């Protein structure tokens with residue numbers, strides 16, 4: 001026997017997310033039931049202004065999972081090409097609605113609508129997908145805020161699979177406000193050394209091979225191949241790229257030789273949806289704890305501005 005020849009020992013560890021997602025959903029369902037018992041049913045509103053296929057899939061999947069967890073989920077479909085004024089007014093109305101504890105504004109948005117600008121109309125206490133720039137700012141400052149569910153999912157997956165972060169080299173590819181930037185912040189909070197690469201980085205290979213942990217959130221199939229990674233690396237693939245045959249692929253070539261890789265599908269995606277539910281239930285718990293008159297006087301103050 002020649003042990004060095006045995007390739008099966010080199011098998012990539014699959015860092016799956018479906019089991020973790022189930023745990024998070026179960027916990028959220030238990031908490032939601034308890035809260036409903038005491039008189040508050042957690043409510044989630046999903047605002048849609050696109051006919052994008054993968055967004056529609058995500059919205060249906062949120063509604064299904066929310067229903068199963070005992071969360072009252074309403075989808076507000078304003079139609080592709082909705083007027084930004086209408087989107088803003090809708091977000092303001094939902095922010096003032098006491099039966100709604102979580103609000104998510106789906107991307108992409110119609111041409112001429114600006115995501116961060118519109119998301120500033122979401123009450124930060126209901127901003128369960130960390131879209132309001134106030135949430136992003138609080139996150140950056142280390143103050144309490146809901147991180148975008150996708151960014152939170154990356155950290156949950158790494159923790160679940162016991163990946164050490166303190167003192168490790170982490171490279172994030174992508175700098176969106178939804179994933180790249182908040183993921184980098186969260187990794188930094190965990191004492192990692194963080195490098196962010198993006199479309200103007202001339203050569204990814206100048207940075208990515210140094211990564212102990214590589215997080216890829218770009219939206220390009222096969223962006224990351226063997227030449228980009230050390231074989232000891234842990235790779236989190238955040239990409240969800242629809243294929244022509246109705247499937248889904250990530251940004252990472254699934255045949256890369258690394259120590260661990262999150263699969264697509266079945267990795268970050270299901271954890272993202274589960275965390276959105278968790279954030280909604282947490283928001284409902286906090287709202288139920290706040291004295292009603294305090295919430296009302298706060299609303300009055302904000303409408304006086």
Ligand SMILES: Nc1nc(=O)c2c([nH]1)NC[C@@H]1CN(c3ccc(C(=O)N[C@@H](CCC(=O)O)C(=O)O)cc3)C=[N+]21
Pocket residue numbers: 054055057058104105106107108129131149150178240247248264265266267268269270271272273
């Ligand atoms: N404001 C906003 N926040 C988002 O987080 C957001 C968004 N807008 N717009 C649309 C994209 C898309 N997205 C996905 C989440 C989970 C899966 C997911 O769970 N996918 C399954 C499989 C799906 C399949 O097999 O077709 C999986 O990865 O296992 C996919 C896609 C979040 N998005």
